[in-house]
Amino acid sequence: MTLSSAFTGSGPGDRAELAGDAVRRIVHLAAAIRHQQDVEFAELGLTPAVARALYELDPDLPLPARDLAEQLRCDRSNVTALVDKLEQAGLVERRVDPADRRQKTLLVTGAGRRTRERLHQVMSDSRLLAALTTEEVAMLRELVWKVSDGGCPARCDPE
Amino acid sequence: MTLSSAFTGSGPGDRAELAGDAVRRIVHLAAAIRHQQDVEFAELGLTPAVARALYELDPDLPLPARDLAEQLRCDRSNVTALVDKLEQAGLVERRVDPADRRQKTLLVTGAGRRTRERLHQVMSDSRLLAALTTEEVAMLRELVWKVSDGGCPARCDPE
DNA sequence: TATTGTTATACTCTATAACTATA
DNA sequence: TATAGTTATAGAGTATAACAATA
Numbered sequence: 001m002t003l004s005s006a007f008t009g010s011g012p013g014d015r016a017e018l019a020g021d022a023v024r025r026i027v028h029l030a031a032a033i034r035h036q037q038d039v040e041f042a043e044l045g046l047t048p049a050v051a052r053a054l055y056e057l058d059p060d061l062p063l064p065a066r067d068l069a070e071q072l073r074c075d076r077s078n079v080t081a082l083v084d085k086l087e088q089a090g091l092v093e094r095r096v097d098p099a100d101r102r103q104k105t106l107l108v109t110g111a112g113r114r115t116r117e118r119l120h121q122v123m124s125d126s127r128l129l130a131a132l133t134t135e136e137v138a139m140l141r142e143l144v145w146k147v148s149d150g151g152c153p154a155r156c157d158p159e
Numbered sequence: 160m161t162l163s164s165a166f167t168g169s170g171p172g173d174r175a176e177l178a179g180d181a182v183r184r185i186v187h188l189a190a191a192i193r194h195q196q197d198v199e200f201a202e203l204g205l206t207p208a209v210a211r212a213l214y215e216l217d218p219d220l221p222l223p224a225r226d227l228a229e230q231l232r233c234d235r236s237n238v239t240a241l242v243d244k245l246e247q248a249g250l251v252e253r254r255v256d257p258a259d260r261r262q263k264t265l266l267v268t269g270a271g272r273r274t275r276e277r278l279h280q281v282m283s284d285s286r287l288l289a290a291l292t293t294e295e296v297a298m299l300r301e302l303v304w305k306v307s308d309g310g311c312p313a314r315c316d317p318e
Numbered sequence: 319t320a321t322t323g324t325t326a327t328a329c330t331c332t333a334t335a336a337c338t339a340t341a
Numbered sequence: 342t343a344t345a346g347t348t349a350t351a352g353a354g355t356a357t358a359a360c361a362a363t364a
Contacts, residue, residue: 015293102341129178140302140306141177144184239323
């Protein structure tokens with residue numbers, strides 16, 4: 001509680017408190033959502049990281065492993081193990097790029113495509129928003145959209 | 160894109176799509192927020208899990224380790240290592256409960272109390288909401304509050 | 319017998335550094 | 342020499358199972 005907020009109805013202290021409260025709640029809600037998603041990934045036989053790796057792959061746009069690492073914002077070395085598991089599960093295939101034999105292109109298989117569609121459903125599961133009306137959901141979406149608009153804040157770690 | 164949403168302006172398909180989009184955005188935003196928080200925890204010399212353990216402790220209400228595990232929703236066995244690190248850092252003390260010598264009560268030290276206040280600031284940092292007006296922040300807070308109201312969804316894993 | 323904290327252990331996730339095969 | 346993928350390795354985080362002390 002700042003001094004200004006004790007005296008005014010809408011000072012800068014209020015903004016900070018409101019926003020802080022919103023941030024803490026959002027993080028808390030997201031943790032609950034992710035926990036639920038992780039359970040459903042496990043039911044599909046996938047660990048969370050493997051599921052998210054598959055989700056990042058566009059079935060219609062084969063990608064070198066290097067780019068997948070970039071999209072996942074993790075080191076190249078991790079991608080090897082993730083793709084190993086996806087390949088063992090028959091969801092992805094590695095193909096050497098004839099144009100540059102150093103590169104390996106990642107192809108989503110038919111089974112991979114179907115699993116990926118399930119993953120999209122899991123990640124879009126909105127049971128936890130059940131308490132909101134459709135109008136409120138639309139509003140929430142708009143606000144969160146506006147927050148992360150103009151250059152996706154998740155990628156703003158340029159160091 | 161469902162069939163119904165192709166023909167109507169506000170069918171049930173729209174609700175599901177809106178909500179799914181909102182959910183994915185919220186998870187994405189929260190990941191960005193947590194990433195930023197983790198960096199600041201590191202600057203305080205704490206790993207994310209240790210920081211969150213300290214944050215869960217109420218300096219005015221000493222807690223047995225068993226209850227901390229429950230609040231963190233993790234196994235008792237993890238708490239041992241987390242409290243080890245907090246104790247080494249001089250932020251928490253273990254005290255055998257005279258009433259039940261099996262229990263060890265966790266006391267937040269003076270230094271722990273100050274660090275915990277810093278953690279609260281870090282967890283309330285709303286720089287990522289900068290694009291919103293104060294009214295929008297208030298609305299966002301209200302909506303997220305409503306979602307997680309009536310029994311905190313993060314704890315709804317009764318199995 | 320049941321419970322608290324602990325230990326031993328294992329698995330997932332992620333990072334760094336060194337290696338290989340290409341370019 | 343630079344880059345793509347890999348390997349080896351290490352640390353954080355979390356879970357299960359077994360154990361000691363206490364109830």
